[in-house]
Amino acid sequence: MSEPVLAVSGLDVSFVQYAKGLRTRTVPGITGLDLEVAEGEILAVLGASGSGKTLLAQAILGILPHNARTGGEILFRGSRLTPARRTRVLGREISYIPQSVTSLDPLMPVGAQVRIGLDAAVAERVRRRLFARYDLQDHVAGRYPHQLSGGMLRRVLFATSVRDTVRLVIADEPTPGLHAEAVEEVLRHLRELAVSGVAVLLITHDIRAAVSVARRVAVMREGRLVTMETADAFTGDGAELRHPFARDLWRALPQNQFSPGGTEWHS
Amino acid sequence: MPKLIVLRLLRLATLLAGVSALAFTLVHNSPIDPIQAYVGADVNLTDAQYAALREHWGLDRPPVEQYLAWAGSIIQGDLGVSTLYKIPVADVIATRFGASLALMGVAWLLSGLLGYALGVLAAIRRGRFADRAVSWYSYTLSSTPTFWLGIVFLVVFSVWLGWFPVGLAGPYGVPAAEVTFAERVHHFVLPALTLSAVGVANIAMHTREKMTDVLNSDYVAFARARGESPGQILRNHGFRNSAAPAVTLQFAYFSELFGGSVLAETVFSYPGLGSTLTEAALGGDVPLLLGIVLLSAVFVFTGNVIADIVNAALDPRVRRRA
Numbered sequence: 001m002s003e004p005v006l007a008v009s010g011l012d013v014s015f016v017q018y019a020k021g022l023r024t025r026t027v028p029g030i031t032g033l034d035l036e037v038a039e040g041e042i043l044a045v046l047g048a049s050g051s052g053k054t055l056l057a058q059a060i061l062g063i064l065p066h067n068a069r070t071g072g073e074i075l076f077r078g079s080r081l082t083p084a085r086r087t088r089v090l091g092r093e094i095s096y097i098p099q100s101v102t103s104l105d106p107l108m109p110v111g112a113q114v115r116i117g118l119d120a121a122v123a124e125r126v127r128r129r130l131f132a133r134y135d136l137q138d139h140v141a142g143r144y145p146h147q148l149s150g151g152m153l154r155r156v157l158f159a160t161s162v163r164d165t166v167r168l169v170i171a172d173e174p175t176p177g178l179h180a181e182a183v184e185e186v187l188r189h190l191r192e193l194a195v196s197g198v199a200v201l202l203i204t205h206d207i208r209a210a211v212s213v214a215r216r217v218a219v220m221r222e223g224r225l226v227t228m229e230t231a232d233a234f235t236g237d238g239a240e241l242r243h244p245f246a247r248d249l250w251r252a253l254p255q256n257q258f259s260p261g262g263t264e265w266h267s
Numbered sequence: 268m269p270k271l272i273v274l275r276l277l278r279l280a281t282l283l284a285g286v287s288a289l290a291f292t293l294v295h296n297s298p299i300d301p302i303q304a305y306v307g308a309d310v311n312l313t314d315a316q317y318a319a320l321r322e323h324w325g326l327d328r329p330p331v332e333q334y335l336a337w338a339g340s341i342i343q344g345d346l347g348v349s350t351l352y353k354i355p356v357a358d359v360i361a362t363r364f365g366a367s368l369a370l371m372g373v374a375w376l377l378s379g380l381l382g383y384a385l386g387v388l389a390a391i392r393r394g395r396f397a398d399r400a401v402s403w404y405s406y407t408l409s410s411t412p413t414f415w416l417g418i419v420f421l422v423v424f425s426v427w428l429g430w431f432p433v434g435l436a437g438p439y440g441v442p443a444a445e446v447t448f449a450e451r452v453h454h455f456v457l458p459a460l461t462l463s464a465v466g467v468a469n470i471a472m473h474t475r476e477k478m479t480d481v482l483n484s485d486y487v488a489f490a491r492a493r494g495e496s497p498g499q500i501l502r503n504h505g506f507r508n509s510a511a512p513a514v515t516l517q518f519a520y521f522s523e524l525f526g527g528s529v530l531a532e533t534v535f536s537y538p539g540l541g542s543t544l545t546e547a548a549l550g551g552d553v554p555l556l557l558g559i560v561l562l563s564a565v566f567v568f569t570g571n572v573i574a575d576i577v578n579a580a581l582d583p584r585v586r587r588r589a
Binding site: 061062063086087088089090091092095096098100102103104105106107108116117144146147160 | 486
């Protein structure tokens with residue numbers, strides 16, 4: 001197997017907080033996390049709120065809060081992601097699809113936001129192509145975020161992340177709050193990215209979305225990687241899952257979401 | 268849109284009626300007797316002369332009647348005659364307003380630009396030395412009365428250092444027509460500086476807060492994740508999202524600017540509208556006082572209207588509601 005696009009090893013993230021007076025204490029966020037994402041692969045990182053999955057994305061992108069301390073190593077295409085290297089690769093080789101549509105500048109037309117980071121000479125042409133690809137009409141480019149629906153804004157966020165040079169896409173909770181059809185559309189876009197050779201790190205708490213699109217599923221709890229399962233193991237009563245926590249998660253899904261045998265929607 | 272304009276004009280009319288009625292009531296109840304102020308403290312009038320003057324000026328009539336008589340001529344465009352200057356109020360205001368407008372205009376621009384720049388700097392360097400310096404300056408200045416700052420500037424720059432004249436708009440004893448432009452500027456600097464220094468505080472602190480919010484926003488975090496440099500983040504998102512509140516605030520600041528100019532002009536004996544207002548109040552010159560009050564109300568109202576328009580122009584979310 002070729003070198004992974006992203007390799008995280010022994011990642012620690014902790015926060016320094018003021019406890020009483022000037023005494024500080026350290027609150028752990030992520031402890032000893034290892035994972036790898038290969039070219040063309042979708043790796044799902046599954047966990048509840050507070051499990052540290054968004055911190056993982058922030059640590060890779062270098063946008064952790066100021067009081068965060070990190071340890072361990074993050075390799076992108078074989079070499080360390082230093083702040084200097086990040087300024088070269090962010091937005092070009094690594095792109096980020098954020099969780100919230102408030103990540104779009106409320107006072108900038110969405111077309112202009114898609115153009116950011118593109119070579120000025122071709123930006124408008126690329127923007128048109130991306131809008132067409134994500135089923136956004138051309139006149140939408142002049143609109144402001146408050147004038148668009150949530151689904152359209154998600155597609156705009158996708159359009160900001162797709163660049164010819166991108167090798168790794170980190171998608172942070174791209175599905176919550178969307179109806180089933182829109183979720184399917186988002187997952188289809190992620191699959192398309194993977195097929196074109198991009199490594200995708202999908203951060204989610206939606207088990208069904210994770211299982212239906214990823215090959216491997218990393219399960220996180222309280223800042224630790226609990227288990228790495230194959231997506232195929234999330235079937236039936238979960239007997240094939242290696243770790244009891246993954247089994248619990250799977251079985252905790254509302255029963256009415258299951259079809260008999262639990263295979264219909266994830267085939 | 269036409270409905271909006273009519274509504275605004277109606278609001279202005281009621282505002283002017285209210286402001287003038289209030290000002291009239293205050294003047295009417297003030298301890299200053301307009302007739303005594305007019306003839307001077309050292310002149311003794313006989314009772315008959317006094318009564319004749321009262322009748323001549325209509326002061327013997329009930330206050331409501333006096334006010335309505337004044338309001339009636341205002342509606343016909345007649346502001347009346349100043350009792351102090353013995354010329355029409357409109358002429359007094361016209362000659363004085365120019366000087367004040369220059370003073371306020373320069374202070375407005377300087378405080379706006381400098382305040383915004385300092386606010387941005389403080390937000391970028393939040394918690395560091397530059398931020399502390401800007402915050403310290405702003406808190407100190409906003410708790411400083413304008414007239415006191417004016418006196419401090421006079422003591423430091425005019426008396427101790429001797430860089431600037433102590434007051435007036437030109438050298439003492441030189442006819443206004445013969446005052447050179449350089450001399451005018453020389454006299455202009457300290458009052459303008461006083462007004463600007465106070466104005467900076469307000470805009471700097473508001474911009475600092477707004478810019479801090481912007482820099483902590485989701486869209487700036489996303490911009491960083493997309494590899495935008497700090498400079499690009501400011502250009503693409505920072506100015507865009509903090510300019511509208513700053514400009515709005517600066518237009519809404521017209522009222523404090525006017526109040527500040529009254530104090531600054533009085534301290535510097537600068538012959539603008541502000542010092543004329545003080546003279547009119549102390550001299551019992553009711554027509555002039557009310558005229559200036561009306562003008563200042565229109566001035567402040569205009570500032571607020573411009574603020575609304577600019578805000579709508581800069582922020583599409585506001586435009587939709589308007």
